[in-house]
Structures are given as C-alpha cells and as structure tokens.
Amino acid sequence: TVWFVIQTIDGIEDVTSSIIMESTSTNSRKTYTGQVEIDENLLSGNYEVQYYVEDKIRNSGSNVVKVGTKQFKYVSAAENFAPVISDLDMPISVDKEILFSFSVFVADQNGLNDIDSVYYQVTDPSGKLILNSQNISKFPMFDNGNTAANGDETAKDGRYTVFLNYPAAAPSGE
Template identity: 35%
Template structure:
C-alpha cells in the first residue's frame, strides 16, 4: 500500500511538473510570438547634399525594398532644419511607374515621389522618416534619412540692434525679474536665424560662457516675448541677493544657419 501511494505520488509529481512546464512554455511562446515585419529595406534617398536648381527644383524621395517584401502603402514625414514639418501632411510614395511621382518602374518594390524645393527654403539638414503599412495593417517606421539643402542664395550675416535690459540697474533685496530683448534682422529671412543669445560677464570679467537664449515665439509667459516672428527676441531672467554686486556685461550675439555671426552688442548691468 505504501509502495502504491509512493508510486502514485511519483506519477502525480511527473504529471504536475509536465503541466507546469507546458504552462510555462505557453506563456513564453506568447511573449515571443510577435509578428515580424514583412518587409526589408534595401536603400533610401536622398542622403547627400542637395543644391537648389532654378531649372528643376524637384527632389525625388525614394525607398527600395527587397523583392519579397509585402507593402501596402509608404508615407514620409519631413522635418526642416528649424525642427518643423516641411509639408502640411504626410507624403505618399508610389510604385506606379509614373514620372510625375519620380517612379521609373511599376511594381519593382521601389517607392518614390517628388517634392519641390524653393530658393527661400531653409539651408541645413532635412530629416526624412519613411513609414510602411504592411500586411499587419499598421504603420511602422521603416527607415530614415538626412539630406543637406543649400538654397543657392548668398548668405548674409544677421544684424542685431536695440538691445535692452530692463531694469539695467537694480538694488537687490529679493528676486527681481529682468527682461532682455534684441532686434534681429537677416537679409536671408528670420527663418535663417539659428540662435540669438547673450553671455554674462561678471564684475571681475570672468564668465562661464553659458549662452542665455532669446526667443521670438510669442510665448509671453515663459520667455517674455510678445509677438512671434516680429524679429524681436526676448528672454526673462532673474537675479537675487546671492548675485555678486557690481557691473556685469551682457554680450549679445546672433548666428545664422550658415554659421555667420552678427555684430556684438555689449550692455552694462549694475547690481547693487
């Protein structure tokens, strides 16, 4: 009887362990059983420098997949050097063999379409994201590319004027907000401005070289700028009783996307 009980216990243990491992195996399979993409990217373009062409300003965006790839649709999003969307909406690429889409051969798994660059488009790097809708009927980021655009215009350095620090003299017993602003002009347009900033020099002439950036975004609450895109760049900073007493120097500058620097304006600020 004891032998029978022991044998049954042994059989039960085997059955229990078998069920346990089967259950564990099922959970593991569920975790790793993820549907794989049904496509593979071979190449994308453009990915080099692009110079504006007056006679033909079109630029072909292209992505090639392996012949065995299953593709429903391909779309792209383009981000300009200012970090904004270059197009109003996503651009669809086609594998239809039509020249108006920049596609040479239909059904060859090379999807293409054209965009048209303008002479006033920003110089700099444009980022392209390629999205694929495959047999899973969901959009997936398949690839991305970057091309550098030159609009062909002569680059002119920005000019700054009317620097303001208000107040520029303060007796500090508590935290005091200070409005700084600057007028910036650029013959290549305000979109060509990469950054506007000042560097603070302490009364002893030392500095940490940190750039304090000014903005022309109309965000009155955050930066103190009243109107977006009017060429007046602003920034609110604050000082308190821990600041060293004496005359500081605020050095204002602007830099465009071609790397050209503006004139420099030095503004004295007295903290007492």
C-alpha cells in the same frame, strides 16, 4: 498610401508638405518612388527625409507609421543673408537683485530656421566683459514661448527674451 516629407534635422521647419509616392510595380511587392523640386532659396544645410505608410486595416489615427528616415546634406546656391536685430525692449534702469526681462526682435531673410542662436553679453561700467562662474560671456536668449522660465511669450515669432537680475555685488553704472 505612402508618402515622405523633408524637414530640417531638428524638425523645426518643414521643407516640403507630404509628397505622395507612386507605385511603379505591378506585382505584390511594390516599389514606390517620389520626387520633389527643392526651392532655389533653400539654404545649404543638413536635412532629413521621413517616410510614412498608412494602412487600411487599423483604425484611423493608429494606421500611420513612420517607416524610415534618411539624412542628407543639401548644397545650395542661395544667398545667406545676415540676420537683423532690432526693437530692444529693456527697462531704462533696474535695481540690483530685482528680476527683469529684456528682449530683441531678430529677423532673417532666410527664415527663422537660419538663426542658430541669439545671446547677449554684459560689460561692467569700465567696458570690461563680464564672465560668469563657468567663464561664459555669451548668455542665451530664448524664442520658445516659455514665459515662466525666461519671459518669452510666443514661440518662434522672432522675439528673443531673457530674465536677468544684477547681484548686490555688481558694480553700478550706466
């Protein structure tokens, strides 16, 4: 059996399920072809076709081999909608040097795969943007299910979470 799947480059989202390829040759050297209709709502972007072969000789489980990949750029007429950020979950007040978490829910009509990153920025009481020691002002939030590292409970559910604490030297304010 020969088949292919199409995925996003990062492998996070399957664009197709397995598409069985048909042999068009009658001799011992076979050529396989397959076709797929791409959903008209699929966004423009970089995708990858992965080709697989299953043999009938080896035991099941070890008889499937990925035999090739091909990356391609897809240009779509689908509309790209802006994501919506909602449901901020954050303590009303926090003490310095105490770890806390906060999260937001992010939804995108084009799917979670359309979200490149979610981040937060911090300002001091006067409204001045705070930079860290590497001059970074955009701090990432996570939707990876890593509760221990960043507090996110469920991967890929649209809720982005992060741990944070304010150092003793941070100015107080509202």
